[in-house]
Amino acid sequence: xxSVSQHNHHVILSEAASLELGCNYSYGGTVNLFWYVQYPGQxxxxxxxxxxxxxxxxxxxGFEAEFIKSKFSFNLRKPSVQWSDTAEYFCAVxxxxxxxxxxxxxxxxxxxxxx
Amino acid sequence: xxxxxxxPRHKITKRGQNxxxxxxxxxEHNRLYWxxxxxxxxxxxxxxFQNEAQLEKSRLLSDRFSxxxxxxxxxxxxxxxxxxxxxxxxxxxxSLETGVGNSPLHxxxxxxxxxx
Numbered sequence: 524x525x526s527v528s529q530h531n532h533h534v535i536l537s538e539a540a541s542l543e544l545g546c547n548y549s550y551g552g553t554v555n556l557f558w559y560v561q562y563p564g565q566x567x568x569x570x571x572x573x574x575x576x577x578x579x580x581x582x583x584x585g586f587e588a589e590f591i592k593s594k595f596s597f598n599l600r601k602p603s604v605q606w607s608d609t610a611e612y613f614c615a616v617x618x619x620x621x622x623x624x625x626x627x628x629x630x631x632x633x634x635x636x637x638x
Numbered sequence: 639x640x641x642x643x644x645x646p647r648h649k650i651t652k653r654g655q656n657x658x659x660x661x662x663x664x665x666e667h668n669r670l671y672w673x674x675x676x677x678x679x680x681x682x683x684x685x686x687f688q689n690e691a692q693l694e695k696s697r698l699l700s701d702r703f704s705x706x707x708x709x710x711x712x713x714x715x716x717x718x719x720x721x722x723x724x725x726x727x728x729x730x731x732x733s734l735e736t737g738v739g740n741s742p743l744h745x746x747x748x749x750x751x752x753x754x
Contacts, residue, residue: 527680555740566642567681567729567745574740613680617739624739625694626671628680 525550527614529629536604537637544599544632546588546614556597557615557626558588567613573597584608606638640664642746644730650752651720658716659749663732670713671743672705673729681729687713688735720753727751 528547536542548554558570571582578590588599597614614629643662651657663670668689673681684703685695689710702720707713717724727750731743 529680532678555738557742559743559745566747567731567743569742569744572740572742574738615680615743624669624735625683625686626743627683628673630678630680 525554525616525618525627527616527627527629529612529614529632531632532630533633533635535635535637538606539603540636542599542601542604542608542634544612544614544634546597546599546629547595548597548614548616548627549595550616550618552618554616554618556588556590558582558586558597558599559613559615559628560610561613561631562610570599570612604634604636606636608634609636610634642730642732642744644728644746644749646749647747648750648752650754653722653753654719656716656718657720657751658714659728659730659751661713661715661730661732661746663712663730664734664744665711667732667734667744668710669733669735669741670707671731671733672713672715673731675727675729675748676725684715717751720751722753725751725753 526549555574557572559567573580581587613631615626617626645660671686672684675681687707702718705715727748729748731745733741
């Protein structure tokens with residue numbers, strides 16, 4: 524069965540600090556990977572996705588993520604965070620053609636950026 | 639794109655009562671998903687539809703839960719004989735799936751259920 528692990532549950536950073544949030548998944552086949560963000564009081568929104576090609580993908584608001592197949596990882600990064608990045612971040616995976624189309628989410632990382 | 643809408647936004651019910659939630663997906667989307675989210679957890683998969691067909695249902699879902707998407711458009715999620723453990727945010731999401739699973743989910747704002 525697929526699973527997703529996000530090891531950082533709470534992260535506190537000052538503005539301009541660099542961010543890296545970890546995401547590891549367990550599934551031996553081809554996967555599609557996603558990062559979603561939930562700002563306070565808002566619904567979940569897509570930040571970026573990877574399904575093939577360049578393992579370094581860029582998303583909205585300066586976020587990027589790198590797929591490392593050998594490590595089953597899809598870590599989210601941002602070089603310089605802003606106060607407005609305060610939100611909860613979720614990593615998700617689905618196995619698409621080779622498995623199930625259900626999206627499995629991690630437990631989330633709550634990011635607080637101090638002004 | 640008017641987004642995914644869910645109704646009601648909040649529902650408070652007494653234990654043992656039945657509740658029904660509605661989800662209206664983005665109109666051209668063929669896939670519709672239901673998730674449940676509790677505090678400190680990520681969205682937990684419940685079930686999903688391809689048009690009107692329910693393709694997968696979580697093994698964790700008791701038979702008190704049922705979902706329908708009768709005409710391949712809106713969907714309803716019913717919980718019978720509610721229990722306090724059913725208190726959660728119920729999320730609906732839709733996608734336009736082309737067959738390879740890389741279409742992102744578009745989420746609604748959710749229905750928050752409180753069982754007293």
